[in-house]
Amino acid sequence: MKPSHILLPVTLSLLVAACGASEPESQTTEIRAEESNIRAHLEFLADDDLKGRETGSNEHEIASNYIVSEFKQLGLEPAGDDGTYYQRIPFRKSTLKENSARMTFENNGEVVEFEFPKQFITGPSHYEEKDEITAPLVFVGYGMEAPEFGLDDYNALDVEGKIVVMLTGRPEFLPSEEGAHLANIKSDIAREKGAVGIITLHTPVREKTRKYETSVYYTKTPRMTWLGPNGLPKGEEQQLKGSAYIDDEPAQKLFANAPTELSTIFEKIEEDPDFSPKGFELEGQVTLARESRHEEISSPNVAAVLPGSDKTLKDEYVVYTAHSDHIGVIKDMSREDNINNGAMDNASGVSIMLETARLFVESEQEFDRSIMFLSVTAEEKGLLGADYFANNPTVPLENIVANVNLDMPVLLYDFADVIAFGASHSTLGDTVSKAAQQFDTKQSPDPMPEQAIFTRSDHYTLVKKGIPAVFLMTGFTSRTEGEDGGEVWGEFFAEHYHKPSDGLNLDINYEAGARFTNINFAIGKEIANADKRPQWLEDSFFGKQFND
Known part of the structure; x- marks a missing residue:
């Protein structure tokens, strides 16, 4: 430098x-x-x-x-x-306290304790320094509502006061921008339906593009939200009191005696990426607990x-x-x-x-x-x-x-488009x-x-x-003969994006x-x-x- x-x-x-x-x-x-x-x-x-x-x-x-x-x-x-x-x-900056995250599943008198972060992960709460929720489970497919695309994952399901269990991602038939938006608002829909928590299932399909261990890396990273004039995160009253992201194999325990085994749902998704499973109630209940540290900044x-x-x-x-x-x-x-x-x-x-x-x-x-x-x-x-x-x-x-x-x-080439x-x-x-x-x-x-x-x-x-x-965005065509703008752009993202090398030493x-x-x-x-x-x-x- x-x-x-x-x-x-x-x-x-x-x-x-x-x-x-x-x-x-x-x-x-x-x-x-x-x-x-x-x-x-x-x-x-x-x-x-x-x-x-x-x-x-x-x-x-x-x-x-x-x-x-x-x-x-x-x-x-x-x-x-x-x-x-x-x-x-x-702003409120929230950090998950070490060794505080806990997830248990109880069904027919049997209690299963999931291991953090090997089997499940969670983030801190922006609302409470210590929270715990126990509730029954409802599987809601991808957890989406989009009538224009034929998606109504909450149809005929009562999730009031319950923890919804949903697949990560979205069915592939959705257009990319629209699908990304619908994926972004999953938690909003769950809150509106009265759910008190969300468990998101890691899938074998997701493992191919983003490994479960990659998500584990971010569990020590603080999260941030803005506080509204009423002092609440984003000015909203809390409804979701717990969340977890669970790896694909341990997740199958939640589907004991379910109408469809989770392994079958995973297989159908791999065979047909457009497949969107229907929801159903699950037996048993889950307890989610954690402790969080809060810091106020502006x-x-x-x-x-x-x-x-x-x-x-x-x-x-x-x-x-x-x-x-x-x-x-x-x-x-x-x-x-x-x-x-x-x-x-x-x-x-x-x-x-x-x-x-x-x-x-x-x-x-x-x-x-x-x-x-x-x-x-x-x-x-x-x-x-x-x-x-x-x-x-x-x-x-x-x-x-x-x-x-x-x-x-990306001002690193003489763009033509x-x-x-x-x-x-x-x-x-x-x-x-x-x-x-x-x-x-x-x-x-x-x-x-x-x-x-x-x-x-x-x-x-x-x-x-x-x-x-x-x-x-600068396009991928360059005015300079022999220069591939897309290659320069791609090289920036591969070698410099969110790295110290995105600095003044670049050939701007x-x-x-x-x-x-x-x-x-x-x-x-x-x-x-x-x-x-x-x-x-x-x-x-x-x-x-x-x-x-």
Whole structure:
């Protein structure tokens, strides 16, 4: 790594002014992104002195203060809480106490004790420091409800006051993005049905792609949630009082005298990945117990607004999001480099958002709608900062017309195309195509739909509130002859993603960063001045689910 040093925002501004701007990509008087600005922001945010910007750390506070300073210099209005740029979020960090997890199964007077973590694992509770629940069991298949796909796993089953037992994953016939969303809300459905706990079954099919031992590794990792104004995790009253993830072989003990043996269900799933088993009651009852440690921390979102010029439309908002946190420092101090700087994830996204903000401010054009720039925290903890904003917005949620998300643009090659996650769900797909064409860039279809990336970044929290969103990634085609963009992108994920090597030693292509900024600016301009707000497409699953 380069020698560590922190430059004050004023010093950085002088550096930026001294650097030359990149050549415009077309002969036009319109303002264009400057490579030097992106470089200055990225080198500050990914410096060793910021120690990987862990949520709740002093170094993440420094990053947030830097972003506020840049917003102030641009003259953007504060859009946080109480007339400030900050939306301060209270978080609870929960850790499972060692040797406290217990799971027993009692049936016909016989008691089976499961061994932690060899046979089952669990996480800490965000609600109680000590909890225990004993309840009967109901098998609910995959635990999904989706009439449009013929799934009704709770049909004719009474799970009130019971522990539901469900398979991990989902049937393969579900489209990837829709299936990922339905898998994400399994626990919500169980709570709504009145269940008091969930036992998830590891399957032989899952073992082939993610070994049970891999999940065991994370049992010592703290988990985090945000606290609502009422002091409760996510502001919700607790219903689920226990959970467990159980390996496939010991799980079969829960199915003693069941209408269908678990081994038969596993066999059918392996033979037919589209198979979705029907549920039924199970004999016996399970006791789940654990102890948890709680720590209260806080970390801010940062928000600023460029007010719109139209008398009516200025009350509507185009929201740019980029997460400012990363995963901090590796605990193994014996390593020569133990700082996860997060240059691409997501110092690059924040840098592009800041340069996009400058383009809006310094453009000679006026914009009908207001533009919000929202730097969110705790993305790496489960999209928590964005989720907090979606549930506690600083502007009326119904006035947010679209979200343009900037997360981890891999600026390591001269990309010739972009991939827009969410493009197939709303009219924003056409907006992206038009914007990209202005910079001799095409829009390509998702090359890895099985990853369901549309449900894996901050925009997803706003999508669930009915707001159309788009999330751009650099495509797999390179302008450089002989260079395979997909290969460069894949190499980054294999060798640098969530590792200390995602740092400033990477061969960062700032010209590509400027082009990426220009495209995202063009997207926002189109939305801001369009007569109509973006619309969900008629056949979009997400539009049907969330658009009132």
